[in-house]
Amino acid sequence: MSFVPADPPSRRPLGRARSLAPRAGAGAVLLALAIGTAGCSVKGADNANLILGKQTFVAKCGSCHALARADTKGTVGPNLDAAFHASLAEGLERSTVRGVVEGQIRLPNPEGAMPKDLVTGAKLKDIAAYVAQVVDVPGKDAGLLASAVEAPGAGKPAVETAGKLAIAASPTGQLAYVTNQATATPGSVIVEMPNVSGVPHNIAIESGAHGATAGGAVLGASQFTTKGTASVTVKLTPGTYTFFCQAPGHRAAGMYGTLTVKP
Ligand code: HEC
Structure with missing residues (x-):
């Protein structure tokens, strides 16, 4: 029929x-x-x-x-x-x-x-x-x-070097960054988010590990970009932070990760 x-x-x-x-x-x-x-x-x-x-x-x-x-x-x-x-x-x-x-x-x-x-x-x-x-x-x-699409956020942890930390948005268009883990040392850090997906994203840093739902104070947030690299500079002290996308629904869908700052 x-x-x-x-x-x-x-x-x-x-x-x-x-x-x-x-x-x-x-x-x-x-x-x-x-x-x-x-x-x-x-x-x-x-x-x-x-x-x-x-x-x-x-x-x-x-x-x-x-x-x-x-x-x-x-x-x-x-x-x-x-x-x-x-x-x-x-x-x-x-x-x-x-x-x-x-x-x-x-x-x-x-x-x-x-x-x-x-x-x-x-x-x-x-x-x-x-x-x-x-x-x-x-x-x-x-x-x-x-196995057609890789698991969101499963990439290698992002590591800050010389004051720069790059956390790319998933190039597949998934509501995720390539990794959900990052590490940095204390001080002023430029967080860069390359995005080639065509989906508008940004990256914001919040104190504490809050996962998919909003929790701590937001230290800083980048501009949104659809294709390009957005960045934000934040001052970090030792502790745990959450990086996440502020586009409506993206964090809840899994676009976040944990940033650990160790001296
Ligand atoms: C920018 C957001 C956006 C994108 C990207 C998008 N859609 Fe939609 N889609 C919507 C919205 C909003 C509606 C409901 C209003 C409408 O019909 O336009 C919808 C409706 C639909 C419906 C009808 C659902 C129903 O209840 O009858 C289908 C099927 C659908 N989309 C499939 C797709 C497919 C397949 C793609 C990828 C090629 C896609 N959409 C991409 C926003 C989007």
């Missing part, structure tokens, strides 16, 4: 995918689920490349959308697992989800915050195929898909 939406997705309010759900028998639902979750296959329908789809999703979509399988936690747009949950439960086919995602990328709501044509061509197909396969599917990606 294939269902082609008659009206462009841009005209659909959030969660409208719900009303697209064809009335499907239990058999059809099971079949759709079986296709959608088929093992660790890396080729989707039409030979879409699911690995590239996942990588591109993280780079281009994850800063605004949560999708559990891709480990993205953006909050600017709707949580995609939640957005499709009810429709899928009612029998919406994953091939239809794929069409909805493609349509949304081509024609997002002009009044919404989602830019038009973030990706085109094969990348668009790869992203839509990946999202359609994993959205609202419990568990974790397996096989090659599991």
